[in-house]
Amino acid sequence: MSSARQVEALENKEIDIGMLVPPIESNSLKLKTLRSEPFIIAIPSNHPLANLKEPVSLFNFKNEPFIFTDRDVGHGYYDAIISLFYEVGFSPIKSQQANELQTIVSLVASGVGNAVLPASIMNYINNKVTYLTLTENNTSCTSSMAWRKDNYSATLKSFVKHVDHQNLCLS
Numbered sequence: 818m819s820s821a822r823q824v825e826a827l828e829n830k831e832i833d834i835g836m837l838v839p840p841i842e843s844n845s846l847k848l849k850t851l852r853s854e855p856f857i858i859a860i861p862s863n864h865p866l867a868n869l870k871e872p873v874s875l876f877n878f879k880n881e882p883f884i885f886t887d888r889d890v891g892h893g894y895y896d897a898i899i900s901l902f903y904e905v906g907f908s909p910i911k912s913q914q915a916n917e918l919q920t921i922v923s924l925v926a927s928g929v930g931n932a933v934l935p936a937s938i939m940n941y942i943n944n945k946v947t948y949l950t951l952t953e954n955n956t957s958c959t960s961s962m963a964w965r966k967d968n969y970s971a972t973l974k975s976f977v978k979h980v981d982h983q984n985l986c987l988s
Contacts (some may be wrong), residue, residue, distance in 0.1 A: 819916060820891035827965055833973050835963045838894040846963045849977065853957040854936045856901060857948050859925045867947040874952045875905045875933070882912030882930035884921050894958060898933045901956040922946055 818826060823835030824843055839848055858875065860867055866877060888895040902909050912930035915921045919941060921932045926945035935958040939948045962980060964973055 819889075820894065821889060823963065827963060830965070833964060833968060833970060834976060837961060837963055838891045838897075839959055839961050840893045841963065845965055845967070847966050848961045848963050849981075851960045851962060851980070853959045855951070855954050855957050856898065856933050857936045857939060857950055859922055859932045859934055859938065859946050859948055861925060861928050861931075862945050862947045863928075864931075864947065866949070869949060872950040872952045875901065876907070878931055879907045881910065883909040884913045884915060884924050884930045884932045885909075885911055886916055886918075886921070887914055890916050897956050897958060901933060901951075901953060904955060905953055 818832075818835070820835075820837035820839075820841065823832065823837045824841050824846065826832045827835050827846055828843060836851070839850075841848070858873070858878065860878075866873060885898070886895055899909075910930075913924055915924060918934060918938055921934065922938065922941055922943050924930065925932050926943050933951075936950075962977065964977070
């Protein structure tokens with residue numbers, strides 16, 4: 818589910834917990850940050866800059882098309898990416914829209930455009946895509962857990978405690 822859909826499902830008591838990208842607009846939910854990670858750029862492997870080994874500036878892609886998620890899927894995620902473009906000094910050319918990050922990577926592999934994505938996507942291997950780190954690291958993608966404040970389930974409490982413990986072990 819998208820972040821927006823998870824908020825709706827939480828508020829409607831369809832699910833007990835969500836993993837989403839803040840900010841969210843809800844006073845009935847509690848959020849706990851899981852991690853923040855930098856953004857990277859995914860480009861087709863035949864792109865002229867695909868062999869770079871050092872970080873690259875997003876400005877190098879100023880006149881190239883980009884693939885985005887729909888803002889309605891998760892406005893916090895979308896807004897963080899757009900702010901990165903504005904920080905660099907240009908407005909991106911939008912070539913395509915997709916709601917799943919794996920779909921976006923497939924579109925990059927097909928040559929539809931480039932994409933700014935969370936660094937964890939680099940675990941998704943596609944030999945037609947090259948992932949490059951960006952020199953601009955002032956903006957990051959934050960992932961959070963969310964649950965209803967009025968949910969006192971012992972299972973939920975145990976799950977949140979377990980995730981907290983795992984996050985401490987990974988830090």
